[in-house]
Amino acid sequence: MQDKNLSNFTNLYGRTKNIYDLAVLIKKSEILICSDSAPMHIGVAVNTKIAVIFGPTDDKVLLPDSEKILVLSNNAECRPCLWKKRQTTCNELYCLKFNIDEIIEKLEKFC
Numbered sequence: 508m509q510d511k512n513l514s515n516f517t518n519l520y521g522r523t524k525n526i527y528d529l530a531v532l533i534k535k536s537e538i539l540i541c542s543d544s545a546p547m548h549i550g551v552a553v554n555t556k557i558a559v560i561f562g563p564t565d566d567k568v569l570l571p572d573s574e575k576i577l578v579l580s581n582n583a584e585c586r587p588c589l590w591k592k593r594q595t596t597c598n599e600l601y602c603l604k605f606n607i608d609e610i611i612e613k614l615e616k617f618c
Contacts, residue, residue: 538618543569551576558614562602563589577617580604 523529524567527550533539533546534553541547542560550557551570558577565587566578582587583601 579610
């Protein structure tokens with residue numbers, strides 16, 4: 508993996524004081540990279556380009572079909588399983604085992 512120019516990257520960790528501040532920040536962002544979470548839903552609501560990592564939950568249930576959304580999952584045979592198939596954590600967690608090189612490759616194409 509090559510070093511990337513991060514001159515257009517700003518770390519705003521801890522800078523938002525409430526959900527409104529977070530929504531404004533996400534709306535101003537070129538792209539939001541996140542997990543299946545509240546910021547993901549805010550990104551959808553404010554129409555920001557999103558790359559979202561999914562484990563056991565079903566992205567097709569939670570996200571609209573959009574060219575502005577990239578779903579990153581490992582396509583484990585057992586996923587999606589949360590809620591419909593099981594209510595507790597499984598022993599293997601295959602859905603949480605990612606190949607970081609594949610994730611980076613997909614992000615580079617999407618961005």
